[in-house]
Amino acid sequence: MIDLLNDTAKRTVINSDAHDWLKINKGQKAIITSLPDMEEIGQPLEDWINWIKLTCELLINSLSDDGIIIFYQTDRKYNGRNIDKKTLITNEFISRGYNNIFNKIVLKQNPDTINLFRPTFTNLFGFSKKVKSGKASPDVIFAGKMIYKNAMGFNACEAAIKFIDSKIGKQTIVDPFCGQGSVLKISNLLNFDSIGIDILKEQCEIAKTI
Ligand SMILES: C[S@@+](CC[C@H](N)C(=O)[O-])C[C@H]1O[C@@H](n2cnc3c(N)ncnc32)[C@H](O)[C@@H]1O
Helix, strand or coil, X not given: CCCCCXXXXXXXXXXXXXXXXXXXXXXXXXXXXXXXXXXXXXXXHHHHHHHHHHHHHHHHHHEEEEEEEXXXXXXXXXXXXXXXXXXXXXXXXXXXXXXXXXXXXXXXXXXXXXXXXXXXXXXXXXXXXXXXXXXXXXXXEECCCCCCCCCCCHHHHHHHHHHHHHHHCCCCEEECCCCCCHHHHHHHHCCCCEEEEECCHHHHHHHHHC
């Protein structure tokens, strides 16, 4: 549980296309994010795959070589197949010289539960060019509280932030697809400043206040 309650850490929420923000904000040390699903960007599968690849390239260009990026992505069951987001994103990072340094399976429902629409687990995984994976920690964790269907679980946010802290110390945590601000909130509670970007004004309004 979060033990370091704090109300002085700063939170900045920007209503913008993340691509525009990433192009002009380089040298980021700590990014934690969940890239949107195809419905959220209103594109068919093949176009969405290309959009994810472009987004990975922009994230890499914005990230410092000694920085860390962590993704929280739930696969999709789609037309009789599984859309494996972790593999898609991993290929983009590995092919550009990044190492996979952080890996968790995050349970959103108990083992043995059947869900017809979405997998009951999410992948939490991260990369860096220079930072190495460190001390072992649990491989399978619970998501914790989720403030809506597409939200990142609070417990997963905490695990990602604490990993970054253990490897590169206190950094501003950036979520370029911040949604309703789960990463921003937990960062602030752990005494980290946070910056969130979201293309939807309504999401930004919630992200400012949760
Ligand atoms: C999976 S949700 C993020 C959920 C978030 N982790 C939370 O806990 O609330 C993805 C978010 O990306 C936003 N989004 C989609 N396209 C975007 C873009 N081009 N730039 C910035 N945000 C975008 C959506 O509005 C949505 O809120």
